Amino acid sequence: MALNLIDIPVQGGGWFKPKDNVNAVAILLEVHQFERQRPTPNGPKDSVLADVTIFEDGGALAAGTPQVTKGQRIEQTILARDLETIVGGATIVRLEQVPPKKPGAHPAWVWRPISDASVRTAVVQYANKREAEAEAALAAAPDFD
Structure with a gap:
């Protein structure tokens, strides 16, 4: 019987801070x-x-050396709600701040899709390489059956 390894979502990566990643x-x-x-x-x-x-x-994009944080909590209202529909999936975005509609209000953080095809391609290549390395490691693991 082959193992069907599934990661349990665990918050080990703290909280996402948009201003640090703008x-x-x-x-x-x-x-x-x-x-x-x-x-x-x-x-x-x-x-x-x-x-x-x-x-x-x-x-970092060219070298394929990003900063990876597993299990990070995102609680900014607009950012969280925009991700509700892609649970179990992934997206490639950047952050932007939009001016407030009401005087005295704080600017809102929003996700923006990546429009540059070369950036999207580089991120997808990184993800595919990472996935292939993980599959190779599982294949190389000893089978105790």
Whole structure:
């Protein structure tokens, strides 16, 4: 019988901070879980648990050396709700801040799709390479049957 390994979504990566990642060339989000109105110390919030891979600059993108955080919690309302429909999937985005509609309000963080085909291709190539390496490691693991 072959093992069907499934990772349990675990929050081990802290909380996503948009202001720290606003200049990233690309962000690969692998969404594991969406919780509507999850209780928090600051009141209930929509929340996403995802693996977040951040390509901070063109050099990291070209070299395939991103910053990877598994099990990161995203609780900014708009960011979390935009990811609700892709649980179990992935997306490639960047961050942007949009001006507030009301005077005195804070600017909102939003995901923007990557329009540059070369950036998307590089991220997909990174993900495919990572997946192939994981499959090769599983294939090389001893079979105890």
